[in-house]
Amino acid sequence: MRVASKRVCAEGIAAFDLVSLDGSDLPAFTAGSHIDVFLPGKLTRQYSLRNDPSERHRYAIGVLREPMGRGGSAYMHERLAAGDTIETSLPRNAFELDETAPFSLLVAGGIGVTPIIAMAYRLNALGHDFAFHYCARDAKRMAFRDELQASPFADKVYFHLDDGPAEQILDLGNLLARRPAGGHLYACGPSGFLDVIVAKAKATWPAEAVHREYFANISTPPATGDMPFTVKLARDGRSFEIAPGRSIVEVLAENGFLVPVSCEQGICGTCVTRVVSGEVDHRDLVLTDKQRADHITLCCSRAQTDELVLDL
Ligand code: FES
Numbered sequence: 001m002r003v004a005s006k007r008v009c010a011e012g013i014a015a016f017d018l019v020s021l022d023g024s025d026l027p028a029f030t031a032g033s034h035i036d037v038f039l040p041g042k043l044t045r046q047y048s049l050r051n052d053p054s055e056r057h058r059y060a061i062g063v064l065r066e067p068m069g070r071g072g073s074a075y076m077h078e079r080l081a082a083g084d085t086i087e088t089s090l091p092r093n094a095f096e097l098d099e100t101a102p103f104s105l106l107v108a109g110g111i112g113v114t115p116i117i118a119m120a121y122r123l124n125a126l127g128h129d130f131a132f133h134y135c136a137r138d139a140k141r142m143a144f145r146d147e148l149q150a151s152p153f154a155d156k157v158y159f160h161l162d163d164g165p166a167e168q169i170l171d172l173g174n175l176l177a178r179r180p181a182g183g184h185l186y187a188c189g190p191s192g193f194l195d196v197i198v199a200k201a202k203a204t205w206p207a208e209a210v211h212r213e214y215f216a217n218i219s220t221p222p223a224t225g226d227m228p229f230t231v232k233l234a235r236d237g238r239s240f241e242i243a244p245g246r247s248i249v250e251v252l253a254e255n256g257f258l259v260p261v262s263c264e265q266g267i268c269g270t271c272v273t274r275v276v277s278g279e280v281d282h283r284d285l286v287l288t289d290k291q292r293a294d295h296i297t298l299c300c301s302r303a304q305t306d307e308l309v310l311d312l
Contacts, residue, residue, distance in 0.1 A: 003084045004058060010143035012065040013111060014077050017058045021085065025056040029091035031122035032115045032186075032213070035059060036089035036262050037076075045072040046268050048115035048188075048213075049091060050144070053122050059091070062143055064111040064215075089262070094269035094286050095213040097122060101184040104130040105175070107197060109189025110137070113144060115213060116188055124153040135160040135170050135193070176200045179209070188213045191285075207289050214267050214285040229303035233257070233312040234276045248298040257312070259298050266300040273298050278308035 001018040009015040020026055034048045051060035063076045080086065097104070097119055104123055108116040113134050123130045132153070136142035138161055148157045160170040176185070176197070185205050187197045194212050201210050226244035231251075233239070240251050249259045249271060262270040266284030275296050281304045284297035296308070 001059070001086050001088050003080060003082050003086060006080065006082050009062065011140040013141070013143040014063050014065070015143070016061050016063065016076070016080070018061065018086070018088065019058050026059060027090055028056065029053055029059070030093050031097050031118040032095035033091035033093040033118070034095075034115070034268070035061070035091050036268075037061075037072075038087040038089075039072050039075050041071065043070065043072045043075070044262055045076075046263055048095075048118070050114035050117040051121070052125075053118055054125060059088070062111055062114045092269070094267075095186070095188070095211060097186070098184050098209075098211075099126060099128075101182055101209075102129065103180040103183040104128065105180075105183055105185045106130060106132040107170075107172075107175075107185070107187040107189075108132070108134045109187075109193035110135070110141065111143065112187075112189030112193075112213070112215060114188075116186065117144060117148070119186060120148075120151070120153050120156070124151075124156075130156055132157045133160060133170055133175065134158070135162070135189070137161070138163045172197060172200050177204060179204045184209045184211065186211045188215070190215070212285075226302060229305070230307045231303075232307060232309045234309050236312055239307075242302070247300060248296075248302075252298070252312075259312075261299050264299045266297045269297070271298040272296070274311035276309040276311050279304035280308065 002021050004017040004019045006014060006016050029049055031053050034046045037045050037047055047061035047063060049059050050062055063073055065077045066073045095115055106116045106119055120132050160168055185201055187194055191214055194214060198212060228241060228243050231240050231242055231248055240255060242248055242251050249261050252259055260270050262268045267286055269286045272295050275294050280296045281302040282292050283300045287295055
């Protein structure tokens with residue numbers, strides 16, 4: 001991909017437009033999708049596509065500079081420039097819209113607004129009813145406000161600043177106390193913000209109508225206290241011991257069995273695999289409760305039973 005443009009659009013946030021090297025159309029994507037961006041030093045980062053999914057000429061991403069990160073966002077902010085080339089994956093979607101819902105409630109915190117913007121474009125194109133609440137700490141950190149105010153769905157966007165007047169602060173309890181008939185809720189933002197939303201939605205929104213996407217998994221407990229277990233590959237026939245502190249993907253890779261991975265934090269869904277038998281100790285933030293019944297993220301989750309049998 002070529003970086004067609006780069007601009008600072010809020011404090012600590014840069015917006016990039018990526019286009020194909022030969023100017024041809026890009027593979028289509030659906031609202032809520034992200035791409036992996038492959039950076040020097042074998043760093044891979046996931047960024048949600050924020051532009052209108054009907055566009056084929058660009059993938060538009062927004063990158064928050066994370067001072068405590070491992071260098072991916074610093075590279076994007078400091079080194080990557082318009083005209084540079086960069087390698088990315090094809091778009092993948094672990095945060096899909098239910099396009100049959102008559103009403104969608106979109107709630108974004110900070111840079112979590114990026115997939116939500118793409119969802120708003122899609123819902124607007126479908127002619128579906130929705131409301132879009134966008135929270136940020138202050139006006140300086142609120143990226144893409146101009147774009148949203150100029151969008152065809154500007155009348156459905158509500159801006160909330162933590163340091164603004166009390167009457168515009170988002171009252172999540174009130175917002176989530178009632179579920180419009182058939183409504184689905186989509187939330188993306190920092191983990192604390194999402195945890196509050198999920199907790200408040202629990203009483204009135206069924207689990208299958210609540211969709212959320214985290215941008216970093218800080219919930220994975222430390223390895224201390226982990227127990228060893230065995231993974232058996234049902235189709236391959238081999239079994240491997242997973243010691244405390246080792247992940248299933250690491251052990252499989254050492255033994256020549258490569259499972260595709262990307263985030264390695266349980267947030268992107270790349271390594272999701274079907275479980276044939278055994279109880280999973282889920283440590284991801286991507287699987288729904290329904291998926292958890294018989295799937296596992298091999299990059300971070302472990303077993304509650306002595307053995308897990310995987311469909312590999
Ligand atoms: Fe992203 Fe496992 S690699 S969830």
